[in-house]
Amino acid sequence: MPWPIDPFSLPFMQRAALEIVILAPLAGVIGAQIVLRHLAFYTHAVGTATFPGLVIAGPAGIPPALAALAVGGTYAAGLERLGRVRGLGRDVATALLLVAALAIGIVLASDVFDSGSGVERLLFGSLLAIGDDELYATLVASLAVLAAAAACRRTWIATGFDPQVAPALGLPSRMADRLLVAAVAVAVIAAVDAVGALLVSAILVMPAATARLLTRSVVGLELAAIGLALAEGIGGLLLAFELDVPPGAAIAVLGGVVFALVTTATALSGRAAESAA
Amino acid sequence: MTTLVTTSSLRGGYGPRSDAISEIDLHVDAGQIVAVLGPNGGGKTSFFRALLGELPHWAGAVEIKGRVAYVPQTERARLDFPVSALDVAAMGTYADTPWYRRLPLASRRRAHEALEMVGLEAEAGSLFGEMSGGQRQRVLIARALAREARVLLLDEPLGGLDRASASRVGRVLADLKETGRAILVATHDINDAHEADRVLCINRRQIAFGPPTVLDSETLERTYGGELITLPGGGQAVVVQHHHH
Numbered sequence: 459m460p461w462p463i464d465p466f467s468l469p470f471m472q473r474a475a476l477e478i479v480i481l482a483p484l485a486g487v488i489g490a491q492i493v494l495r496h497l498a499f500y501t502h503a504v505g506t507a508t509f510p511g512l513v514i515a516g517p518a519g520i521p522p523a524l525a526a527l528a529v530g531g532t533y534a535a536g537l538e539r540l541g542r543v544r545g546l547g548r549d550v551a552t553a554l555l556l557v558a559a560l561a562i563g564i565v566l567a568s569d570v571f572d573s574g575s576g577v578e579r580l581l582f583g584s585l586l587a588i589g590d591d592e593l594y595a596t597l598v599a600s601l602a603v604l605a606a607a608a609a610c611r612r613t614w615i616a617t618g619f620d621p622q623v624a625p626a627l628g629l630p631s632r633m634a635d636r637l638l639v640a641a642v643a644v645a646v647i648a649a650v651d652a653v654g655a656l657l658v659s660a661i662l663v664m665p666a667a668t669a670r671l672l673t674r675s676v677v678g679l680e681l682a683a684i685g686l687a688l689a690e691g692i693g694g695l696l697l698a699f700e701l702d703v704p705p706g707a708a709i710a711v712l713g714g715v716v717f718a719l720v721t722t723a724t725a726l727s728g729r730a731a732e733s734a735a
Numbered sequence: 736m737t738t739l740v741t742t743s744s745l746r747g748g749y750g751p752r753s754d755a756i757s758e759i760d761l762h763v764d765a766g767q768i769v770a771v772l773g774p775n776g777g778g779k780t781s782f783f784r785a786l787l788g789e790l791p792h793w794a795g796a797v798e799i800k801g802r803v804a805y806v807p808q809t810e811r812a813r814l815d816f817p818v819s820a821l822d823v824a825a826m827g828t829y830a831d832t833p834w835y836r837r838l839p840l841a842s843r844r845r846a847h848e849a850l851e852m853v854g855l856e857a858e859a860g861s862l863f864g865e866m867s868g869g870q871r872q873r874v875l876i877a878r879a880l881a882r883e884a885r886v887l888l889l890d891e892p893l894g895g896l897d898r899a900s901a902s903r904v905g906r907v908l909a910d911l912k913e914t915g916r917a918i919l920v921a922t923h924d925i926n927d928a929h930e931a932d933r934v935l936c937i938n939r940r941q942i943a944f945g946p947p948t949v950l951d952s953e954t955l956e957r958t959y960g961g962e963l964i965t966l967p968g969g970g971q972a973v974v975v976q977h978h979h980h
Contacts (some may be wrong), residue, residue: 613829616826619863620812623811625789627804627830627878676822
């Protein structure tokens with residue numbers, strides 16, 4: 459079989475590619491909301507906050523996805539409470555809890571469980587070692603998040619556009635916003651197996667952020683983000699295979715390069731249009 | 736004439752014992768425009784929130800026939816959001832469609848008709864953030880119309896608009912008045928208030944309600960207090976806004 463098809467004859471590459479195919483719609487639909495609602499820092503923080511849960515999961519015999527869900531959910535709830543403290547601000551609360559979660563994870567990994575090299579896998583993912591159980595877990599999480607997105611799509615758009623007026627339009631914006639925060643947390647946990655706790659933004663933020671520069675509608679943004687997530691995911695996987703580097707990092711680097719190229723191209727075309735006018 | 740809005744001894748605020756408004760007694764008929772005059776922090780927004788049912792603590796009586804829609808100042812909406820004028824107008828119909836159904840053709844038609852009523856049908860596909868301030872204000876009015884609201888609450892709709900855009904929005908409001916809607920417009924412009932059918936002067940409590948003739952210097956003084964300057968030589972009273980930073 460010719461390159462680039464040949465590497466995908468290997469079962470572990472097939473499973474990794476399937477994981478990317480399952481995550482791509484999630485990256486498009488939830489990624490679009492993350493970018494439009496300015497939730498990128500929250501997304502990164504929830505991903506990092508799952509770290510202590512993942513460290514505990516192995517020694518405690520708990521499925522990693524369940525441990526990550528518990529810790530990620532606790533983080534989101536803590537953020538909801540701390541974010542309401544007057545004078546603190548949501549971004550400060552996000553940063554404080556992020557540092558706390560990371561520090562607890564490091565202490566647990568180095569001094570309590572002596573996780574050693576396993577930490578790297580937790581932080582940067584293990585796409586090439588994905589098993590059937592992880593694939594099923596990602597599929598279930600993706601379907602749940604996409605169902606929530608289908609239910610709340612119109613309210614999310616109307617609330618994102620004009621948060622003050624959405625309730626007066628008869629829309630359940632408060633409930634939908636809570637569901638959005640929960641959906642992002644579940645999407646993050648679904649992506650952790652593939653790209654690790656520190657690199658979830660490579661799947662959930664980078665493709666949508668790049669697509670935002672190229673599109674003029676929410677549907678266009680979602681579709682372009684799905685396409686980019688798929689292309690960057692499969693491309694990063696091939697890079698990782700050929701160069702023998704971690705796949706999560708390869709996907710993140712590829713996503714960063716594509717974002718930089720698109721940013722440069724749109725800036726140049728904008729300048730050319732200004733000179734022509 | 737059908738009365739669409741009636742309030743009686745309306746009072747309320749954001750805490751149980753801190754009234755932002757009190758003693759509001761008014762009735763607004765179909766086809767009337769009411770100018771709501773008052774200083775910053777005088778309770779105009781709280782009054783609108785009370786009519787929308789969003790004021791956390793309130794007492795008294797409010798009776799509204801038909802749906803109410805709020806039209807904010809255009810600066811409050813996200814200008815970087817990738818939505819067209821038609822998308823924004825269609826938001827007024829979202830609550831009528833269950834989440835599991837696609838937006839029906841009838842809703843899209845309503846959004847198109849609403850844009851037509853504000854003279855923007857030809858701009859349906861334009862990005863909201865790329866439109867002029869006056870056009871954006873008309874799109875937000877179209878969103879309220881698509882909601883099939885009989886009572887419109889507009890928060891300083893002419894603020895920040897140039898004379899031509901303000902005049903175009905003013906004509907839209909005059910057309911809507913002819914369709915039998917009740918329109919309440921929060922404004923700082925005493926000249927605009929003179930053009931309305933009724934005027935509500937409010938400064939944490941109702942100062943006056945009635946035809947524009949209630950706008951004598953004593954009422955304006957009580958409404959605006961130190962923010963009011965009367966020009967010498969019989970000139971118009973001018974409201975000086977104090978912006979808090």
